[in-house]
Amino acid sequence: MAPLATLLQRRLAAAPLGSLRSQLLRWLLVPLVLLVAINSISAYNNGIDAADQAYDRSLLASTRALAERVSIRDGKVVADVPYVALDSFETDTLGRIYYKVTGINGETVSGFGDLPPVPANVPRSEAYPALVRFYKADYNGEPVRIAALLQPVFDDSMRGIALIQVGETMEARKGLSRKILFDTLLRQGAMLLAVAALVWFAVRLVLAPLMRLKSEVERRDVHDLSDVDPALVHREVRPLVAAMNTTMSRMQKLIAGQRRFIADASHQLRTPLTVLKTQAELALRENDVQAMRSIVASIAATTDSTVHLANRLLTLARIEHGSEAAALAPVSLPDIARQVGLELALPAVQKKIDLSLEAAGEVVVDGQALMLHEMVSNLVDNAIRYTPAGGHVILRVRATPSGALLQVEDSGEGIAEGEREKVFRPFYRSSASLAANQGGTGLGLAIVRDIATLHGAGITLSEGADGRGLKVSIGFPPARQLDSAAPSLR
Known part of the structure; x- marks a missing residue:
């Protein structure tokens, strides 16, 4: 688990951030969809199991009803199945039912003689207090579910075990399965839509303070670097707001220092530049070479002082605004x-x-x-x-x-x-x-x-x-x- 968590953290750090709302919705809804899908499969399987159990119980009831009509008469196993009972077994509104009664010696007593026999590896059902086995087979090209009940029969002359088999086609079960699946998907889909709407509303509600913070910052004047009220956002976001306020405070100091530096520099440079301009004008009006040389010498000295001042100003600016990052x-x-x-x-x-x-x-x-x-x-x-x-x-x-x-x-x-x-x-x-x-x-x-x-x-x-x-x-x-x-x- 640890390597998987580390890999996930690396993937998240390398991925572009994008929208916070969309990320929250994805991280909430995608796992929710997976959970709903798993829950739907589980509910469908549970429903199918419950339906199979109900149909098997009904199939066992039909088998028992038929077993009660099996008896020994004149040394033979007979099945007293009236025509009405045969009709109810052979047809059904959602499928067909087949039956077979096998005597003590394996002879077919009544019903469909070619009904598939009980496979050797089918265990006895522990869900019912009867010697019954349930299995699936194909009969006449259709899948059927068959209940095979061992029924003791006896009279004064003989005794033994008869086998009563009742098979049912799968149309009714499939219809019920489809209904269970449709109902499960309908309920889970409705729940998913409701939860998605609630999650979307909750994310929107939770992010509302951040949107208000964004609007307040956007409404500010370009020169307004005052602190942002941390009470506008949640407690978890307040350290970020505090860091923003600290940064803006540093920016205020930096801008104030730059303004002060520019004002001082302009004030300090104005005087030597004015002197240079005046000396140059005097040199232009002077006709005496010796006097002009004296003025030019003064210009050179003033220029040296101005260059010295400019170099000092540049050094000071470089130290204050650029050298902190150097290693x-x-x-x-x-x-x-x-x-x-x-x-x-x-x-x-x-x-x-x-x-x-x-x-x-x-x-x-x-x-x-x-x-x-x-x-x-x-x-x-x-x-x-x-x-x-x-x-x-x-x-x-x-x-x-x-x-x-x-x-x-x-x-x-x-x-x-x-x-x-x-x-x-x-x-x-x-x-x-x-x-x-x-x-x-x-x-x-x-x-x-x-x-x-x-x-x-x-x-x-x-x-x-x-x-x-x-x-x-x-x-x-x-x-x-x-x-x-x-x-x-x-």
Whole structure:
């Protein structure tokens, strides 16, 4: 049974769902039709058995009536069968009846001498207190049912057993069988139609709440993502409605985030684009080559800032709306820190900043290499931008009992404690960063926070060494057990 149930479940899972109403009707009506068919066959067989028993009892009664007229007279077995009795035996309204009386020595006493004899393997009937056997045979090209009764006969001179046989053609039985079959099919068909109507009505009634839910959802405005009332449907369907409500809540947050992002992005891009347009117009009106070169240099600087802002916006959008589905893999955190340090070594050298890496041993985290590279790059880039010339920036990577720890510490102005939570908002810039660099985007730490959240890491801001600068600490959860060394990004 278990393999059959498993096979049925697989077939159902692979089959197209289609209509719920039609599936319910099929699963209810098809077994019901089979059960009705089985019940009809059983009722028909029971009816035939009851009819056969009734006809056999009547046939036995006729045989007994004939046996009572059998006696011994003058040393011979005789059957005193009047003409009226013979006529009633030989004809019937629904068929014909034949009889035969056989004497003690096997001689035919009366009736149809060629009536088929009793087969040797026919047992005695246990249903009646008489020595009677019932069997079927063919007589004159017709099937007949014959009762053979052994009747003791005796007088003062002799005694023995006479055999009385009475056969009946099957027309009456067949007619009754057809009637039983017709009545059975009529009753079962009427019951099947009634049950089918009730099942159809019950399925329609049960599915009515789902139809009301469908109508309510269809009537909603395209912008209406409010929760659906779970009380509209049955208790078994309420988890589905709860899941729908959760999905719509996520969609609301996603749409709200997209709208906020678009509004912020358009606001942030409007200013540099306006500046570019103004600078271009000034360059077109300027006749002095030296002045034009100065304006073009300003255009180039503004373009660099705009490109930097656009790249940050695209990174933030990719993290918020696309990176959650990417699979995590073992990544070497010191390799990423080392690569970022090499990439940003030139800006650090140009500002005479001491950029160093402190990493001992292999530290592996489960993550996305590109996202982690972007996170570390943002942290180091921010540290270099807001650290004055002659300062230092330190990258630290080490393993702790609770997981990997990444730190970026600088000797800049730092961030006031009251602003450390605000700086993770997109486009928010602290007062110290505004004073140190007017051209920032305010997206660096927002990107870092989102990437850390994506990797299940926690991020904290604190003061650097000697109470100066800023130290960003990111703690990663323990990595899974690895079969081989983590891939290097070098």
